[in-house]
Amino acid sequence: MRSRVRTSGSETFYGLWSDPATMVDTAIMKTIFHVDMDAFFVSVEELFDPSLKGKPVVVGGKPDQRGVVSAASYAARKYGVHSAMPLRTAYKLCPQAIFVEGHRGRYTEYSGYVFEVLRSFSPLVEMASIDEAYLDMTGSERLHGPPMMAAHKLHERIKQRTNLNCSIGVACSRLVAKICSDQAKPNGVLFIPPGAEARFLAPLEVRRIPGVGKVTEKSLHSFGIRRIGDLAHLDERFLESKFGKWGLALAGKARGLDAGGWFDTDVGFGDEAKSISHEHTYMEDTADVRVIEASLAKLSEMVASRLRESGFFARTIQLKLRYTDFSTITRAQTLDHGTQLDIELIEQTRKLFHNNWNGRPVRLLGVHAGSLEHEEGQLNLLETEKQERWKKALSAVDRIRDKFGTSSVSVASAMKGEFVERVHETPADLPGRKKKGRD
DNA sequence: TCTGGGGTCCTAGGACCC
DNA sequence: TCTGGGGTCCTAGGACCC
Numbered sequence: 414m415r416s417r418v419r420t421s422g423s424e425t426f427y428g429l430w431s432d433p434a435t436m437v438d439t440a441i442m443k444t445i446f447h448v449d450m451d452a453f454f455v456s457v458e459e460l461f462d463p464s465l466k467g468k469p470v471v472v473g474g475k476p477d478q479r480g481v482v483s484a485a486s487y488a489a490r491k492y493g494v495h496s497a498m499p500l501r502t503a504y505k506l507c508p509q510a511i512f513v514e515g516h517r518g519r520y521t522e523y524s525g526y527v528f529e530v531l532r533s534f535s536p537l538v539e540m541a542s543i544d545e546a547y548l549d550m551t552g553s554e555r556l557h558g559p560p561m562m563a564a565h566k567l568h569e570r571i572k573q574r575t576n577l578n579c580s581i582g583v584a585c586s587r588l589v590a591k592i593c594s595d596q597a598k599p600n601g602v603l604f605i606p607p608g609a610e611a612r613f614l615a616p617l618e619v620r621r622i623p624g625v626g627k628v629t630e631k632s633l634h635s636f637g638i639r640r641i642g643d644l645a646h647l648d649e650r651f652l653e654s655k656f657g658k659w660g661l662a663l664a665g666k667a668r669g670l671d672a673g674g675w676f677d678t679d680v681g682f683g684d685e686a687k688s689i690s691h692e693h694t695y696m697e698d699t700a701d702v703r704v705i706e707a708s709l710a711k712l713s714e715m716v717a718s719r720l721r722e723s724g725f726f727a728r729t730i731q732l733k734l735r736y737t738d739f740s741t742i743t744r745a746q747t748l749d750h751g752t753q754l755d756i757e758l759i760e761q762t763r764k765l766f767h768n769n770w771n772g773r774p775v776r777l778l779g780v781h782a783g784s785l786e787h788e789e790g791q792l793n794l795l796e797t798e799k800q801e802r803w804k805k806a807l808s809a810v811d812r813i814r815d816k817f818g819t820s821s822v823s824v825a826s827a828m829k830g831e832f833v834e835r836v837h838e839t840p841a842d843l844p845g846r847k848k849k850g851r852d
Numbered sequence: 853t854c855t856g857g858g859g860t861c862c863t864a865g866g867a868c869c870c
Numbered sequence: 871t872c873t874g875g876g877g878t879c880c881t882a883g884g885a886c887c888c
Contacts (some may be wrong), residue, residue, distance in 0.1 A: 462873090479856075480855090482856095483856080496856090496888080499857095501855090502854085506853095540860090541887090541888085542887075542888050585868085626885060657863085659864080686859085688859070690857085691857080729880085741883090745880085745882080747880065747881085777856090784880095
């Protein structure tokens, strides 16, 4: 049973155990670390190419490509370059920057090394993304000493193991720990002792609160709320009337609490995925149906392959369509059973596309699988038989892909009319091989 | 400034059922 | 006859995060 812990003010936390027989208030004070790697992608690139060190580096792609900055070195940031900025804009601001595509695999590898170090400090580690994590360090004093000492030890150990810098925030909620690590950057450690949260948060801009983006910030500004302190002083009812449920959550956050008034600080274990998706933006918009169908098939295959890899069946298949003017629609279809098969995803996305496309050039296509289940659900006999054949065929396809890479086998290229007879291992009765007059 | 790709969570409306 | 209310599922869109 998960214990939920309530707050009164910002300093004392009372536990309310969910077992009604023992309704005892327990004072619980946690010690949470938030570890955030500094300019992670750029720093990993520097490990492999030390000549990049100190220079303005932009990870994300070439400056003439459609795309945005994934990461910018501190030298590049001096010119105003930051992540999520269009590459073309970054180039205008800093033409002398070195633009690199990046190496996803390397980042995953180094993220793994960081995780190993974290695990050696606490069994309760939650990777929040590829380059940041929460640790529950509650009760670790005997092993690692007081929080600051433990944090510095951890900081050093990560540097030793990976030769990368990170910043660490220490506090008794995830929220404050995260804001802390942000303030500690670069390469710093910051500890907010219990009781000092309000003083720490008050002068910071509302934008520093995770979850407050451009829109919420603007809206808060329109009420004259600029700093977290302003927010903390407001009546909760005012925030609720303006922002609904989110307003209540904001009121809690302004006081350093993790979720809507509840101290929801448990460091979880890697939750299961809720969706799997792939999308693609064309270098140039296209209205060529054959190109679009080939892309849809390719994206569907990528999604299906990952569904099989992770043992999931998706009940909801969603298509995403973005036009030249950036207007975007999503259209979904929920099946009566879960699927992880290429053809079913291809069929569904194709239907969704033809039922909803307005004929204008397409900028982006996406395929999204949701309502993930571990069982595929009920199927009638005919369907079952059909699916069995496909499953066998696809497991062969997956094996080939594992061996020779994703591009070695593709139903997508078959549909595009570029199918080359390279796939000797694929069963001859693979239904998709019948071209049904297409092409 | 001409806007990626992978996700999560929330809202709101409508269908449908009891 | 113009009328309830709750619950659940589905769909579409949007804010936000890294």
